[in-house]
Each structure stands twice: as structure tokens, then as C-alpha cells.
Amino acid sequence: MNEMWSNPVSVEAMYGDWGLGADEGEAGVDGDFEAAVEILARSLDPRPSKSIFDTIGALGIGAGDTVLDIGGRDGLHALAMAGRFGCRVVAVDPVEANVTRGLELIAHHEHGHLVEIRIGTIEQIPAEDGVYDAALSRDMLGHIADPAPAFAECLRVLRPGGAMVVHEVFATALLEPEEERRLCADIATYPERLSVAGFESDVQSAGFSIESLDLIGSEWSEASQESGAAPNYLLQVSRLRRARERLLEELGEVPYRVMYGNALWSIYQLIGKLESRVYVLRKP
Template identity: 45%
Template sequence: MAEIDSITIDEMYTSRHLEVADRAQYRSFEPRRSSMLYELVDDLDIGPGDLVLDIGGRDASHSLALASLFGCDAVSVDPVASNNEQARAAVAEHPLGSKVSIRSGMMEEIPAADGEFDFIFSRDMFFHVVDADRALAEARRVLKPGGHLLLYQTFATDRLEPLERAELYAGLVVAPERMSPDDFQKRASAAGLVIESTDVIGSEWREAWEEDGEGLTSRQLLYAARLIRKSEQLRAELGDADYRVELANALWGVYQMIGKLEPRIFLLRNPAVSDQDNP
């Protein structure tokens, strides 16, 4: 570990430092909102007549949002039976539910025809993927030439300590190799996808949720504190597996806020035939 120079006691208690820190504590640095993800979809001119794949769609909430915002049709694909049950229930109750269909499957083996989709939407699910090369090859297979994959993914930073990594990954079924942005970019390029842009989100969305009064990460911090302080009691009440999931999920948000985890947005394109002929 690299040595870190210590500040002096005078530097710690300087009045100017305290005054500046006090002002900074209550100042917004204008974080972007999570709605920017849909703004990026809008920039791609997705609309009626387009078919969108929501990979790792969970309860189909993103599929329904895409259909509502852009008038497209969407297919939610998820490997978890309970997620698909919730998705079907949500679709049945939604006014635009007829525009969304549910398929059981995983990214490594997408249940779709070659070139079936105009656009692929992936929100914070890629860390579950075991075989990234196969998953990215499948994404390219089902995506029309010239189509885009918009992938929001949380990655680890050097601030995340080894024990924190081990507990977090075990609790949320994370494939450790998926937590490296460099590894992702290398594999995406090897799959033949063109990386058009990368945007580091970091803590911005979570700062915005706090500033907007949602307090999601504050609640997660409080929940994590209770889970840790009353670990024996809550582990007995929840069961070991659910306790570990709850604690890891709470810490996931806290770690994003303090820079141990770093969400990024990747916009990738499946090259058109003309692109491949003229590199």
C-alpha cells in the first residue's frame, strides 16, 4: 500500500478549512438525474415500429417505461421465474401492457432470432453474467446491423477493499470479472461491438435522489447500520441467505455514494455491413 502523507494538527483545525467545508456541505454540484438514461434512448430515435430488448428485465418496469415513453414494443428477458411472474402481472395491469412481452432466458442464450431487435436496453444486470464473451456475442447476434446497446453498469473502484468485495459479490451473485470497466471494454470490442461513448456516472444519481428528497441512500445507510448492529437477531429473523442479500443490497447504494462502486453508461453499436466493409 502506498504511504499517505499526514496533514498537521494546525491544518486540520484551520478556520478557513472549516468555513469552506461548511459551505460545501450544503452546496449542490448539480448532479444529473437517472432520467438521463431515457434521454439517451430518445437521442437514438427509438419509436413506434421499433422492437426493444430489455435484457435482465426483472419486473418489466423498464420495458413498460420504454413503451410508454417512446411508443416502441418491448421484450423483457429474465432468467428468474419470480421476476417473470411479477413482470407478467405488471404487464397485465398496465394500459400499454399489450406492447410488452415476457420471455424466460439469459443474456448468454437470448431467446430471439438473429437481428430481431432495433435496440437493447441493459440496466445494472451485466454483473450477473458469467460468460461475458458469449453474452456480448448474443447481444450482437439479436441486434440489427446499425442498432445500439445501451448498458448501464456498476463497476468496482480501487476504494473497495478485498473483504468488502468478497461479501458484496457473494451476497448479490456478482461475477467478479464483470466489475472491471477495462475488461468490459476489451470484451465488447472483441465481440465486434463499437463503443460509441462512455459516461462515468459515479455518485451523481444518488446525490440527486438525496437532493430531491427521496433519501434512498440515506435509508440504505440506516438499514445497513441496523443490519450490522443487530446482525445476530436479524440473521435469525431473515435467514442467513436473505440477511446477506439485504446487507449487500443496502451497501451497494452506500458504496456508490462514497466511490467504492462507480456506475457507468456505455453506448455500443452493432456495425452495419457498410461499416464492416469500410473500417
Template identity: 45%
Template sequence: MAEPHAITIDEMYSLRNVDAVDRALNRSYQPRRSGLMFAVLDDLEVGPDDLVLDIGGREASHSFALVQMFGCRVVSVDPLESNNARARAAVAEHPLGSRVSIRPGVMEDIPAADGEFDLIFSHDMFFQVVDADRALADSHRVLKPGGRLVLYQTFATDRLEPRERDQLFTDLAVVPERMSPEDFEKRAQAAGFHLELTDVVGSELREAFEEDGINLTSRQLLYAARLLRKSEQLRAELGDIDYRVELGNALWGVYQMIGKLEPRIYVLRRS
């Protein structure tokens, strides 16, 4: 592909259709809203008879959403005791708590019997999995034949510059190899999964947040600007780790909006 020509001053200021630009950039292109993964599960007809594994369940908020939407039973598995403690407290207080159970564990060694689950739900955690092959193999093990792994994951694109990549991955505990969709698909197929769906979400959810007035990415852009401009002051005030994590989280959202990071949804069926 030929390199684009250098835009001239005349082209930049004299020949542009300002009205057309305004119309094009100030209309909605109908981005999809949050809940995409739940819509996928609805298409898969998840129901009360199903047992779902919420891997990397954190405080079990997704687990309760699954129970409320589909009536299924859910097991939340997370490696951090602080997350599991909050999840257990939520289970004790929630009216549907009897439908959710908490188990400590990691995706590489899931605390479950062979073929125990009808479905695995994974929401934006796989980029921190150290041993992808073992995690996918164990996911395959705990699923029933024909069971599915539904995974939402953010990947890097070629727009993410090397220095941005190094800083972001270091500060957010990202395993670099997990950020390649091609690598993920290859490993999933090698583990015995059939790729039923690949949905490139891209910036859609972020656009929808802005259009709906949630302004999540706008706030993250503001936070990133403050953290960068007042880096010495805020690093001293917050501490090095909190400073780096907050900057990384802010940039994570901004990078999704401008195409340096690309969320995708996968549906993988156990053979």
C-alpha cells in the same frame, strides 16, 4: 506521485476556513437526475417502429416505461420464473400491455432470431452474467446491423477494499470479472461492438436522491448500521440469506455514494 504529508493538529483545527468549507459542502453541484438512460435513448431517436429487447427485464417495469416514453414495442427477457410471472400479470393489466411480450431466457442464449431487435436495453444486470463473451456475442447476433446495446452497469473502483469486495460479490451473486470496466470494454469490442458513448455517472444519481428528499442512500446507511450492530439478532430474525442480501444491497448504495462503486452508461453499436 508523492505521498501527502501528515496533517498536523494545528492545520486541522487552526488554519481552516470554516465559512468556505460550509459554503462548499452545502451547495449543490447539480448532479443529474434519474432517467439518464432514457435521455440516451431519446438522443438515439427510438420510436414506434423499433423493437427493443429489455434484457434482465425483471417484472417489466422498464419495458413499460420504454413503451410509454417512445411508443416502441418491447420484449422482456428474464431467467427467473417469479419475475416473468409478475411481468405477465403486469402485461395483462396494463393498458399498453399489447406492446410488451415476455420470454424466459438468459443473455448468453437470447430467445430471439438473428437481427430481430433494433436496440437492447440492459439496466444494472450485467454484473451477474456468468459468460460475458457469450452474452455479448448473442447480443450482437440478435441486433440488426447498426443496432445498439445501451447498458447501465455498476463497476468496482480501486477504493473498494479486498474484504469488502469479497463479501459484497459473494452475497449479491456478483461475478467478479464483470466489475471491471476495462474488461467489459475489451470484451465488447471483441464481440464486434463499437463503443459510441461512455458516461461515468458515479455518485450523481445518489446525490440527486438526497437533494430531492428521496434519501435512498441515507436509509441504506441506516439499514447497514442496524444490520451490522445487531447482526446476530437480525441474522436469526431474517435468516442468513435475507440478512446477507439486505446488507449487501444497503452497502451497494453507500459504496456508490463514496466512490467504491461507479455506475456507467455505455452505448455500443453493432458493426
């Protein structure tokens, strides 16, 4: 049931005249339903995930600045920042395969001379104190058991007054405890990291101030669906459920669970059980 209403819709109202038909000839449930479908087919112009770079740009980052990309995977985000802002970017990632791919990408990219990629974790960043003007952490804090040393390390490597841009997905009141438990188990995520209150308390305890919050909600997921950049996650879940034994054998347990969890992660954002947020944190 929609969380905004406690009273049920009556059969008469469901099949009555909604007043949405284009003309009198289309009045009634068929015309109204088609009109409603047309209304809902209109884009609400959701922001794409690359809008996070607008947040970084608003910090005034440019040539001469150095940005840390924490959990930078294969360096694609680092290359995007270098190309857009002309800044130097150092990406750190704990997965050797990601770093290997990143080194290959950087070697053949037009902005590769501005980017480095290194093995490192958020708890042990390979850098001296106060060397970065800004840091980006995107979709990786859920994998961290203890955020306290992680945020302390981020604070250490930022210069005084430096900023950290963090994107994470958090649970809303609509996410049931059992849904949260199953989801987190399949995608190597600590359930505690889905708490907004917990995150905000952790960063402030580490010494950061929260400068701004951009509540993305479902926008990035909507944009990826509208553009075709994302697969049909609902259809994936349906197939994973219906052909569970066959797909378990074909994929293996870990890929099966990760694909299932990843699909639900996006679906839950679209239906409001999870919400996407971008924070700007500031070091004193």
C-alpha cells in the same frame, strides 16, 4: 485518508480559522464548520437513474422500432420506454416470478399493448436473428459467469447497425480486494465483472464497437438519496452490524447478506469505491 492528498492536516489547521464564517462574529471553528455544512448541503443536481432513457432517446428510437430489455424483471423499464418513445419493447428475464408480476402489470397498464415479457436469459434470448433495433442491459451482467456467449447472443439479435445500451457498476482503484470479495459473495456477483478493462475487452471481442461512455460516477446514488427514493443505507449497515445475531435470526442468512451487500453497493458508489457507467455499444 482522502486519496487526493498525502500530507496530513495539522491540529492547528483543523481547528483554525477556515475563513468560511458568514461574518466576523461567526469566525472560528464553530462558524466555519456550520458554513461548510451549509455548503455541502447544496445539491450538485445529480442525474437520476431514469436519465438512462435520455441515452436511449438519443439513438432516435421511436414508433415502429423494437427494443429488447435484457433482464427486464417485472417490465417496469419496458413500460417506461414504451410510454416515452412509442416503441415496441420485449423484456426477457430468467426469473419466473418476475415474469408473472410483469404480465400482471402489462395487462393493466396504458402502454401494455406495446410490451411483451418472456422467460429468457442473456445467453439464450428467445428471438430470431437481427430483429431488434436496440437493446438495454441494466445492472445484470455481474451475475453472468461467462460474458462471451452473452455478448455474442446480444449481437445476434440486433439488426446491423443496432445499438446496445449497457449500465453497470465497476470497481475503482479505491476498492480493496477483500472488500470486493466479500461484497460480490453477498450479492451473487462475479468479481471479474467489476473490471472496466475486462468489460471493454469482452464487448469488443464479441464484435461490438464502443460508441460512447457516460461516466455516471455517484450521481444516480446521490439523486436517490436526495429524493428520498432510497433508504438510509449507512444506517442499515450500522444496524445489521450491531444487531447481527438478532437480525440473522429474524431475516435469515440470505436476506441478511443481500441487504448488507446491497447497502454497501450503494455506499461504495457514494464514496468512490464503485462507479456507475453507461455505455452505448454498436453492432457493425
